[in-house]
Amino acid sequence: MAVFRIGFGLLVFISQIRFLLKGWVDACYLSTDFHFTYQYFSWVKPLSPDWLMYALVIVSALAALLVAIGLCYRWAAIVLFLSFTYLELIEQSWYLNHYYLVALLAFLLCWLPADNCLSMRSWLPRRSIPIWYADVIRLQLGLVYFFAGLAKLRSDWLLEAQPLKIWLRARTDTPIIGSLFAYEETAYLFSYGGMMYDLTIPFFLWYSRTRPFAFLAVIGFHAMTALLFPIGMFPWVMIAGSLIFFTDEEWGRWLRKFRIIKLDASSPTILSAPDISLSERQSAGVKKLANVKLYRVLQILLVIYFGIQIVLPMRRLFYYENQLWTERHYRFGWNVMLAEKTGNVTYRIVDKNTDRTWVNYPGNELSKIQEKQMAYQPDMIWQYAQHLAEKYRSKEDIEPAVYADCRVSFNGRPSQLYLPPDLNLLTVTQDEIYDWVMPLSWSPSRHK
Numbered sequence: 001m002a003v004f005r006i007g008f009g010l011l012v013f014i015s016q017i018r019f020l021l022k023g024w025v026d027a028c029y030l031s032t033d034f035h036f037t038y039q040y041f042s043w044v045k046p047l048s049p050d051w052l053m054y055a056l057v058i059v060s061a062l063a064a065l066l067v068a069i070g071l072c073y074r075w076a077a078i079v080l081f082l083s084f085t086y087l088e089l090i091e092q093s094w095y096l097n098h099y100y101l102v103a104l105l106a107f108l109l110c111w112l113p114a115d116n117c118l119s120m121r122s123w124l125p126r127r128s129i130p131i132w133y134a135d136v137i138r139l140q141l142g143l144v145y146f147f148a149g150l151a152k153l154r155s156d157w158l159l160e161a162q163p164l165k166i167w168l169r170a171r172t173d174t175p176i177i178g179s180l181f182a183y184e185e186t187a188y189l190f191s192y193g194g195m196m197y198d199l200t201i202p203f204f205l206w207y208s209r210t211r212p213f214a215f216l217a218v219i220g221f222h223a224m225t226a227l228l229f230p231i232g233m234f235p236w237v238m239i240a241g242s243l244i245f246f247t248d249e250e251w252g253r254w255l256r257k258f259r260i261i262k263l264d265a266s267s268p269t270i271l272s273a274p275d276i277s278l279s280e281r282q283s284a285g286v287k288k289l290a291n292v293k294l295y296r297v298l299q300i301l302l303v304i305y306f307g308i309q310i311v312l313p314m315r316r317l318f319y320y321e322n323q324l325w326t327e328r329h330y331r332f333g334w335n336v337m338l339a340e341k342t343g344n345v346t347y348r349i350v351d352k353n354t355d356r357t358w359v360n361y362p363g364n365e366l367s368k369i370q371e372k373q374m375a376y377q378p379d380m381i382w383q384y385a386q387h388l389a390e391k392y393r394s395k396e397d398i399e400p401a402v403y404a405d406c407r408v409s410f411n412g413r414p415s416q417l418y419l420p421p422d423l424n425l426l427t428v429t430q431d432e433i434y435d436w437v438m439p440l441s442w443s444p445s446r447h448k
Contacts, residue, residue: 001112001113001114001116001129001133001134001137001244002070002114002115002116002117002118002119003118003243003244003246003251004114004134004137004240004241004243004244005067005068005070005073005109005114005115005118005119006068006069006118007240007241007243008067008068008105008109008237008240008241009064009065009066009067009068009069010064010065010068011233011236011237011240012060012061012064012067012080012084012102012106013061013062013064013065013068014233015102015232015233016057016058016060016061016064017061019057020054020057020058020061025053025054025057027367027369028090028091028094029046029053029087029090029091030046030050030053031367032365032366032367032370034365034366034370034384034387035090035091035092036091036092036093036370036373036374036380036383036384037089037090037091037092037383038089038092039379039430041089044086044089044090045090046090056083056086056087057087059079059083060079060080060083060084060087063076063077063079063080063083064076064080067080067109069119069120070114070115070118070119070120071119071120073114073115073119074110074115077106077109077110078110080106080109081103081106081107081109081110084099084102084103084106085103085106085107088100088103091370092373092380093367093369093370093372093373093374093380094369095331096231096232096234097144097234097334097335097336098231098232098233098234098237100331100332101144101234101237102237104140104309105137105140105241108136108137108140111298111301111302112133112136112137113129113133114133116128116129130295134244136302137241137244138202138205138206138244138245139306140306140309141202141238141241141242141244142202142205142206143306143309143310143313143334144238144334145198145199145201145202146198146199146202147313147333147334148198148334148335148336149195149196149197149198149199149200150199150313151313151333151334151335151336151338152191152194152195152198152338153195154322154324154338156324156338156411157191157195157338158191158192158195160411160412161184161187161188161190161191162340162411162412163337163338163339163340163411163412164187164190164191164194165184165187165412166340166411166412167228167229167340168181168186168187168190168228169181169182171228174227174228194221197217197221198336201214201217201218201221204217205218205242205245206245208247211245211246214245215242215243215245215246218238218239218242219239222234222235222236222238222239223235229337231337234336312329312332312333313332313333313334315329315333316328316329316333322440323335324338324339324410324411325410325437325440326378326434326437327376327377327378327379327434327437328378328434339410339411340410340411340412341376341408341409341410341411342372342375342376342408342409342415343375343376343406343407343408343409343415343418344375344406344407344415345362345374345375345381345404345405345406345407345418346359346360346361346362346404346405347359347360347362347384347385347388347402347403347404347405348360348402348403348404348405349388349389349392349400349401349402349403350400350401350402350403351396351398351399351400352398352399352400352401353398353399354398356398358392360388362374362384366384375406375408376408376410376418378418378419378433378434378436378437379430379433379434381404381406381419381425381433382425382428382430382433383430385402385404385425385426386425386426388400388402389402389426400426401424401426402424402425402426403421403422403423403424403425404419404421404423404425405421406418406419406421410440413440413441414441416438416440416441417438418437418438419433419436419437419438420436420438423436
């Protein structure tokens with residue numbers, strides 16, 4: 001738990017500092033007045049004045065650093081979870097799987113005593129903790145891998161090796177191995193290898209005899225991913241996270257071998273004076289009973305939590321559609337590196353009373369990443385339509401209807417209509433918009 005806490009905290013700290021230095025605070029939160037919000041979280045807005053957004057990112061970074069060193073750990077974990085999650089809820093177009101994972105892991109650390117050793121509080125008596133605390137983190141990481149593997153059981157991934165064909169052909173300039181990426185066989189090898197890796201690696205990490213080899217596979221897989229694809233901190237989070245699969249005995253043996261630290265393998269004991277009073281014994285018994293009840297409550301909450309973590313990725317099974325195309329329940333489902341989509345959308349605003357028409361180009365108001373992400377995500381297309389309706393109502397005395405002319409290309413297929421151009425987006429709800437997505441051309445190989 002301590003090794004995981006240190007690795008996780010340092011990675012998030014570095015990530016937040018990088019976010020500041022890259023100028024992404026302004027790009028994400030301050031460059032536009034309009035923000036795409038998550039359903040039920042439209043109340044989350046950037047802080048004002050602007051300097052408060054920089055301050056919030058700094059607070060998040062400092063909280064991550066405190067988690068890493070184990071100083072004021074519990075409060076730091078809570079601040080990290082709240083600040084990081086708030087930052088991610090402000091702008092939906094910046095959604096990434098690893099941002100979601102960081103928020104989940106920060107939430108779990110709020111409840112788990114990961115600061116019992118190798119921390120600034122190590123001068124306090126060190127007490128052993130139940131192994132299931134570590135299993136909580138292991139299970140969370142295992143679910144990410146497993147559902148990412150299940151999500152790859154699709155025709156595009158297995159039969160067409162898409163989108164890896166597209167991405168690998170764009171990396172033929174990679175030193176030494178780049179020439180291999182020009183062959184289709186390489187894309188298929190990566191596709192099937194990636195699927196098998198995701199589906200099996202949690203089990204190999206959990207089993208002691210295969211754990212060292214599995215961890216080497218984790219390093220190799222994610223190092224290659226980081227080299228070829230610009231997916232941010234995700235590979236490093238998964239490498240650091242995988243360290244928690246090693247047991248306390250294994251860490252103690254290695255640290256003693258390299259003389260990094262001397263760990264006492266024996267279980268800590270609670271010293272008590274022989275003349276302890278009856279009232280003190282009764283008080284200790286009450287505290288012990290209270291702790292047992294807290295453990296039970298925590299276990300129940302974790303069962304509910306993991307039930308949600310299993311249900312969210314499984315929602316796609318209730319719809320007979322290509323989720324990668326419609327985007328319904330795409331987020332929070334561990335759909336990792338499965339789609340290459342580009343789109344273009346313009347809006348027509350029509351006054352229903354006079355038939356007067358305006359054409360709106362989203363790029364005039366939105367940032368580049370907002371415009372790019374919105375062009376192929378139905379709920380964001382819908383959100384911007386509601387925004388345009390309010391904007392034109394406030395400027396003109398009109399009753400608007402808003403239409404989207406949208407074309408999308410998906411995994412090597414030619415661009416095609418995404419939504420009916422005669423659909424008034426003000427007549428459907430955010431949940432209903434997915435039902436209006438046009439059917440997808442079946443196979444990209446037909447267009448070769």
